[in-house]
Amino acid sequence: MKKKLLAVGLSALMMMSMAACDTGNGKQSSGDEEQITLRMAWWGSQTRHDRTVQVIEMYEKEHPNVKIEYEFFSFDDYFTKLKTLVASDNVWDVFQLGGNFPEYMDKIEFLNSYIDSGIVDHSKISDAYLKITQDTEGNQIGLSNGLNTYGIAYDVDMFKAAGVPTPTENWTWDDFANAARKIKAATGHYGSSGFTSSEFIAGCSTYVAQQGAVGEYGFFNLELTGMGFKDPQMLTPYIQMRADLIKEGASPDAGAEMEITNIENDFLVTGEAGMTWVAVNQFPTIYDVCAQEGRTLALATVPRYKADGPAGTVIMSSQMLCVSKDSKHKEEAAKFISWFQNSVDCNNVLQGERGIPINSDVLAALQQNATEGQKLMYNYVDLVGSFPTPEKINVLSPAGQDQVVDQYRNFVQQVATGSITAKEAAQKTYDAAQAIFSK
Amino acid sequence: MDKSALSLKVDSQKFLHRNEFVGHVFAAPFVFGFICFSLIPILTSLYYSLTNYSMMTKGQPDFIGIKNYLNLFQDEIFVKSIGVTLKYVFISVPLKLAFALFVAYLLTRKSRLVTLYRSLYYIPSLVGGSVAVTLVWKQLFARKGLFNALMVNLGLDAINWFGDKNLALYPLVLMSVWQFGSSMIIFAAGLKEIPESYYEAARIDGGNGLQIFLRITLPCLSPIILYNLIMQTISAFMAFTQAYIITGGGPDNGTMMYALYVYLHAIKYGNMGYACAMSWFMLVIMSIITLIIFKTSKAWVFTEAD
The missing domain is CATH 3.40.190.10 (Periplasmic binding protein-like II)
Known part of the structure; x- marks a missing residue:
């Protein structure tokens, strides 16, 4: 009796793992409106964590089919984690990088084609500001979170x-x-x-x-x-x-x-x-x-x-959001990044905490209600x-x-x-x- | 049901009914874990130590022979980290064992509260490796931490524990000594094993406390001491959390533990191959020291046969 139970248990386990494989395959082949999950991570201070979590929840409300799993770290821990993810080919869909991006070049999906196809909106971003997150060959590494010095x-x-x-x-x-x-x-x-x-x-x-x-x-x-x-x-x-x-x-x-x-x-x-x-x-x-x-x-x-x-x-890009090559939903990730930089509502929450916005509308909106500290920064x-x-x-x-x-x-x-x-x-x-x- | 299916069923039933089957099933998770998470990584690291592998680069790493091992000895920080680690081991392990034995000895007396005390003293060992306790320790010894506040109240000068490269290691040593619980439990068990009759005989012969301790307790306990010594030495060599969180290896690499330096090269600096070479060198050092302990143990460990 005991042994039968064991055999049943083992086969049940096997079936479960097979079922798990199935759903994994099914996900890739189905249509647009299907539920997707984006993984995102950043480093920063508590203020940044609070505000970013808030805008992520806003985005999820606007896009019910997108769920964003987020992680946040301090600067050093972020890169420790990122390096292990690079090694295991499992980098977050949307991730934050600074001037140290050359080390991670293998993992960055360039945004040029997404900009050309209009998925990433750059109507309010000047070419000069697009350029600050390009490499010398003109590859768009990411969209800058803002200007900084x-x-x-x-x-x-x-x-x-x-x-x-x-x-x-x-x-x-x-x-x-x-x-x-x-x-x-x-x-x-x-x-x-x-x-x-x-x-x-x-x-x-x-x-x-x-x-x-x-x-x-x-x-x-x-x-x-x-x-x-x-x-x-x-x-x-x-x-x-x-x-x-x-x-x-x-x-x-x-x-x-x-x-x-x-x-x-x-x-x-x-x-x-x-x-x-x-x-x-x-x-x-x-x-x-x-x-x-x-x-x-x-x-x-x-x-x-x-x-x-x-x-x-010099004035430079503070950080940027990038789409990873490991991502299964690169388009959705690019859409999110575009929203993150271009939405006035989103940036009203973020308050330029990552740097002075590169979108002219967003900047104008923020400057209108700037606090004393922000005015000094501008x-x-x-x-x-x-x-x-x-x-x-x-x-x-x-x-x-x-x-x-x-x-x-x-x-x-x-x-x-x-x-x-x-x-x-x-x-x-x-x-x-x-x-x-x-x- | 045709014949082959039937025989298959019979075969599998035979297999299921063999006595070892359950044993194999229960051992399987461990064997699986050992092969996948210990044996394979160990062998892989040996291979990587002969390459310039970095987690950042994709594709096959270049095979560079023993260059990593040769570079080790030109690396100032590496040499320093060996010194720091040996110092840490040689100070912290004897102190920890002495303290564990002392407390275990105190707790052999027959009192109802002994179990409670033992549990209390064991708690640091349970939580000691955690980041939270390490952060507490960092606060205790900080410039304006508890210890310095006490010193100032006593009219002494505050000590800059983590700012002085000669001092910074000692709070870490102290933290290790504080986690004496697991050795203490093993000592306590060992002390119970010593027959009461030995002590009675000694007392009848007029031996005092110290004599009894030196002539009876220590020799009878020596196999246990050997065990604890080896276990604690090995774990002290692998100390990482304290140095990583409290001092980050500084000041002036005064607390650059071996394991921390391996970590820095493997993860932060992107030199996984070099880090693997370091780990293997560490294995050699640890083996040598363990071997020395074993060889010398013949001189001081007493077994029943002696």
């Missing part, structure tokens, strides 16, 4: 308390370091908060671009096939400054930096620092948080190498946009940059503890970066 958010009152003049649009790294030291001395707080993942691009690599004439140098060359500068010692003063600030307690050390997990618990936001790095799309959120606690934040440009030298910063982006920029820019990151960034941060720590000099650190950083091209 780096800046320094600072606490106005802390500057006042320390007797530091507020930053001008062409303040220098020396001014920056002085401000950080004075804030530390006057308030006991960090002058400048942790330089986490964006510091390498916004600080170290911008520092290279600020030297020489506009567009003369870049950290990597435009083709991302090698370095964009020859003398490693160009990095030395910057590394020295970073290390000095850490040593003097005007900037968090490695341990304190680990306490910052995203922009919402950055030391500037918790009131323990006078300045921090931001990608400006993050600014309105932290502005609001601090305003609730009675503190006022403002945006300053990235300090310069020389007051009359190049700014080194003005700031206009300001940076007015700086002279090189004719050709490449804001992308070559594959392997993650390792360079980790090594670089480690070298800075070693300089701060005195185990190597800034000169050695500059040379080592240069060598580490060059090594990714000789693999």
Whole structure:
């Protein structure tokens, strides 16, 4: 009796798995109005998670045949997960990428044909804004979530308390370091908060671009096939400054930096620092948080190498939504992306949290009811946009940059503890970066 | 029903009625799991360690021979991570075992509450590997965490635990020691096995507590100590969560555990082949150390036969 039961059980199990295969096949062959599920993921702050979930629910209501399964992560965890999905050929239908997309090129479905066929609506998006998410061959990698640039958010009152003049649009790294030291001395707080993942691009690599004439140098060359500068010692003063600030307690050390997990618990936001790095799309959120606690934040440009030298910063795409090659419903995914960028209702919820919208109608609608923090952001982006920029820019990151960034941060720590000099650190950083091209 | 179908039925019934059948069925999930999720990945990783495989690139990886293994020794961080891991193992394992034995010894006395205490002390081992507890630990030792608040209240200077490359490892060691529960349970079971008559004899001969512990408890417990030593050493080599979440390997790679570095190369830096080579090298180190423990054990482990 027992054995019979077992045999019945086993065969039932087999039938069930066969049935499961059946439904899998059936799904692909049936018609348009059939129920489909899109998988989507992004990284970001809690504000972004809340707003994105809200618009996903809006979309599902408008399109009853589409169900969207979403996942969200912090920046690092997002890419960990994405890399495992790339390896298993199972990338989300709709996924978010930034300037590091070249590494994932194999998995990106170009949107050109969807734009041509009208599935992706670009009537209100200028060609220039379409271009910011194209590669050099004109392949449309994704649709940009918005424009963005780096800046320094600072606490106005802390500057006042320390007797530091507020930053001008062409303040220098020396001014920056002085401000950080004075804030530390006057308030006991960090002058400048942790330089986490964006510091390498916004600080170290911008520092290279600020030297020489506009567009003369870049950290990597435009083709991302090698370095964009020859003398490693160009990095030395910057590394020295970073290390000095850490040593003097005007900037968090490695341990304190680990306490910052995203922009919402950055030391500037918790009131323990006078300045921090931001990608400006993050600014309105932290502005609001601090305003609730009675503190006022403002945006300053990235300090310069020389007051009359190049700014080194450029306007770029913050992130974009891409359709994956693994997707079974590429058209539906493209439709969603189009809606995400073009729907005024959707963007009224998103509030430009991913960057300044590229759709002119959407932007106009948002600017009408802009909050104080958003106004500062819009003005700031206009300001940076007015700086002279090189004719050709490449804001992308070559594959392997993650390792360079980790090594670089480690070298800075070693300089701060005195185990190597800034000169050695500059040379080592240069060598580490060059090594990714000789693999 | 024709003849062949009938014989098939008979055959399958014969098979079903054989005594081993149920055993095979019950073992099947494990065998399946072991082959698919352990054996095949292990062998695959050996192959990958000889290639430049990256999860990012599609298609066949290039076979590059033992280049990955040669590169290991030119990698400063790799060499450092071995040092850090060995330091972690050599400090945390003895401390953990000593503490486990101490608590187990305390809990051998006959009291109703012993079971309760044992359960309480076991809890850290149940939850210890979890991310949540690791985050709590991170908070405890943070710049303005509980420990520093206590220090300041006692009039001492706050200690920057995770900012100092020489100190950062110790909170992680402490966290490992705190998870002494599973060794403690095994020690407690071992202590119960020691015949009461040995102790009586010793007491009659006038032995004091320390003498009894050193001359009777420790030798009788030595096989258990050996077991715990090996298990804990192996698991300490694989420590990952604490370093990944609390310190991220920093400062200045002062807490760059071996497993963390393997992870970074495999996932973050896209050098799966290199990471596989590291894992295999790790296997060699662990085997050597385990072998040394086994070989030396003949000198200090007593069995009933001795």
